[in-house]
Amino acid sequence: MLVTLIALGIAAPSLAGCAEGASAPAPTVTVTATVTREPTIVAAESSPSPNPPPQLPTIDTISCESMLAPDVDAYLRNVGMTPSTGPWQYFELFPTGANIECVWAAPENPRSVRFYAWSALKPGEKDSFIGMVQQSGYHTETGADGTWLIPPEDTYPIDDGFLITEEWVAYADTRERIRDIVWAH
Template sequence: MLVPVVDEQLRAEGLTPAPKPWTQFGFTPTAAALECPWGTPDSMHSERYYAWAGLNSGEREEFIGLVEQNGYRTEDDAEGTWVLAPEDGSPHADGFLITDAWVVITDTREQIDDIVWAR
């Protein structure tokens, strides 16, 4: 999922991946999908978080609808549709982007480039 140099850097920091099935907003993508929090073996808290799902025809609109039903706002630009924090201050990842081909969630916008499939 990650660019090899990023994977190596995270492991050098003592972090390990814990890949799991996609669970975002009750959406079940029909294409490949993966969530992968990274943390230390002795903690349930993730230090870095990566999620990616491929989108097939119609799934982009379905996913955006679910995001908005859950109180999140969206903003379009040349890269795609950014998911913004809800007005109620719920936790939110800054790197949450939906394109025609995929959706990606990372802690920051800069970390999107860490995912091979988001390039």
């Protein structure tokens, strides 16, 4: 874009050494400028990227301390619960990879208990595990997070939560508490 500015009638300041009272003719000033605009690049608004999923544990790194979200772990400890650790013990799945069962209990209140378990799966184990639980009366419900294993209606407690993917299976004593397990996201 070409911008031309013409200024007429600009009075020049008095110059040192000019005779007093002498007047100089008013100069005419012409300014020519060329302005080029860079294209404006508007970055598309990006939505914040979700937290990357935590790295899945190995046999050497799996623990009750690393299993739960920090706020859940802190809450359980604040109410006097501590974890007991053992291997995965559900149905007839005998994992050879990383697996754990954490039973959180308050020693002074034996009714105050929470169960969490998680196991890595090898390729093909998901289908065989689903087949085993279906023989026990469970049915499946596929969702965005994986496949939920739903216990038979005559089972107590009815709200047990099993979530299974191609890579892992997670268990909590309620379906909502599966989200407490950091590797089940």
